[in-house]
Amino acid sequence: MSARPPGPPLTALPGLLRKLAVDRLGMVRDAAALGDAVRVAMGPRKLYVFNRPEYAKHVLADNAGNYHKGIGLVQARRVLGDGLLTSEGDLWRAQRRNVQPAFRPARITAQAGAVAEEAARLVASLGAREGEGPVDVLREVTGLTLGVLGRTLLDTDLDPYDSIAHAFEAVQDQAMFDMVTQGLVPSWLPLRTQRRFRAARRELTRVVDALVADRSSRLRDGDGADDALARMILAARGHADPRTGRRLLRDELVTLLLAGHETTASTLGWALHLLAAHPRVRDLVREEARGVLGDRVPEADDLHKLTYTTQVVQEAMRLYPPVWVLPRVARRADEVGGYAVSAGADVLVCPYTLHRHPEFWDDPERFDPGRFDASRSSSRPRYAYIPFGGGPRFCVGSSLGMMEAVFVTALVTRDLDLSAAAGHEAVAEPMLSLRMRGGLPMTVRTVR
Numbered sequence: 001m002s003a004r005p006p007g008p009p010l011t012a013l014p015g016l017l018r019k020l021a022v023d024r025l026g027m028v029r030d031a032a033a034l035g036d037a038v039r040v041a042m043g044p045r046k047l048y049v050f051n052r053p054e055y056a057k058h059v060l061a062d063n064a065g066n067y068h069k070g071i072g073l074v075q076a077r078r079v080l081g082d083g084l085l086t087s088e089g090d091l092w093r094a095q096r097r098n099v100q101p102a103f104r105p106a107r108i109t110a111q112a113g114a115v116a117e118e119a120a121r122l123v124a125s126l127g128a129r130e131g132e133g134p135v136d137v138l139r140e141v142t143g144l145t146l147g148v149l150g151r152t153l154l155d156t157d158l159d160p161y162d163s164i165a166h167a168f169e170a171v172q173d174q175a176m177f178d179m180v181t182q183g184l185v186p187s188w189l190p191l192r193t194q195r196r197f198r199a200a201r202r203e204l205t206r207v208v209d210a211l212v213a214d215r216s217s218r219l220r221d222g223d224g225a226d227d228a229l230a231r232m233i234l235a236a237r238g239h240a241d242p243r244t245g246r247r248l249l250r251d252e253l254v255t256l257l258l259a260g261h262e263t264t265a266s267t268l269g270w271a272l273h274l275l276a277a278h279p280r281v282r283d284l285v286r287e288e289a290r291g292v293l294g295d296r297v298p299e300a301d302d303l304h305k306l307t308y309t310t311q312v313v314q315e316a317m318r319l320y321p322p323v324w325v326l327p328r329v330a331r332r333a334d335e336v337g338g339y340a341v342s343a344g345a346d347v348l349v350c351p352y353t354l355h356r357h358p359e360f361w362d363d364p365e366r367f368d369p370g371r372f373d374a375s376r377s378s379s380r381p382r383y384a385y386i387p388f389g390g391g392p393r394f395c396v397g398s399s400l401g402m403m404e405a406v407f408v409t410a411l412v413t414r415d416l417d418l419s420a421a422a423g424h425e426a427v428a429e430p431m432l433s434l435r436m437r438g439g440l441p442m443t444v445r446t447v448r
Helices: 013-022 024-034 053-062 073-080 089-103 105-110 112-127 137-154 163-180 192-217 228-237 242-277 279-293 300-304 307-319 398-415
Strands: 037-042 045-050 067-069 326-330 334-336 339-341 346-349 416-420 428-430 434-436 441-446
Touching: 024 037, 024 045, 024 428, 045 053, 053 326, 053 334, 053 346, 073 163, 073 192, 073 242, 089 105, 089 228, 089 242, 105 112, 105 398, 112 137, 112 398, 112 416, 112 441, 137 163, 137 228, 137 242, 137 398, 163 192, 163 242, 192 228, 192 242, 228 242, 242 279, 242 307, 242 398, 242 416, 242 434, 279 307, 279 398, 300 398, 307 398, 398 416
Parallel strands: 045 346
Antiparallel strands: 037 045, 067 326, 326 346, 334 339, 416 441, 428 434
16 A cells, blocks of 8 residues: 655644645755655645655656646636646647747757857847946846847847837736735736736737737748747647637747746846856856867857856756756555555646755755766766756747757856855746746956
8 A cells, every 4th residue: 555645733734724825846846855745734635745856757757648738837828828837638749840940950950050140249239238237147147048039949039129128027927926826816916927927918908919910920821930939830720729729829829938938037137146256167167268269259050069167957857957846746545656646636746846956966056067967977866956847748948948058158258257246145936947036147358
């Protein structure tokens, strides 16, 4: 007979539930401190937190069909609808098959020039602001990731749509509010969070409709276009129900806009923050970038030569995984690592805590890019490190995201010194992604 995972002592339960509202990272860390499998009762609902690689593999890969998207992402459906992040079953499989060719390795390799150009543009923009005082580097890299997204996946210039990032902040705020309140607060109440969300949803609808209209005007059936937006538009045109096709197109594009820029911007923000705090590592990245690139921008083949820079990005995603938690709901009763999981239960696999598990990571709180050297990582379980998820829902954009993060980290570090603004503390804010609260103000100095 399967055992039931242990729960927190009754005296600890109120604190855990309070942290769900005000300190979600504290809640998952407290849960992980109780054990690798923990069961928390939230009224009639049950929450299971699993924190071992083999448990993560079971939920995300081995028995993935039994687990649908859970808390947080369910609430995000108010704006994401049935996009790739939130859809399930046959609809999700059809959407994934349709966009997958836009992410095939040969096509991503061909986008290296566009990524490098956007990275160089970021460096020039930051360099031009030397001596101005603190610059919000997170805002700057968010603009970069939107530029890369537009050029590589949408065949569209997203510069005129700088409202996207602000709109998605409001969307994430509302999703977390709905998660904490379990959706019990009526959406029509004139609360500030809900007013901002409604305005953001209107703005995203406006942007998406404009992007679709522009791309559609340049798209003809059979013209060989292989960008993600073109494939979405052609799929919508071929849908048996035109109205449903248009709705799904909007949902998929909103999801791509969010997932395609938010996670990479978060990774870059944390990587540049960590490099500023660790000058020795920064100097090694600069030395590698100069040795590999000289004075030029990166090319596709350089990605495999920037090995230490890649390790820095991997380590940034270990400490601050852009997708910090993978929520699921068990469709049927299951057994995970010998522990019984009831049907309908909420299940959390948390990369944030898994990436800090002391059994699999030496000195886990320390920033140490060398831990991703092959000589030190070959024996590590595959699911001890899951910044892009795992199983069939492994992030479709992982290769593009890594290229972008490595190229930008290399170019920025080669040409600029970024220093944390005096008095600023980088605080992780766990929303749909693990973003930085209040941005990343830094001073800029050009490296002569």
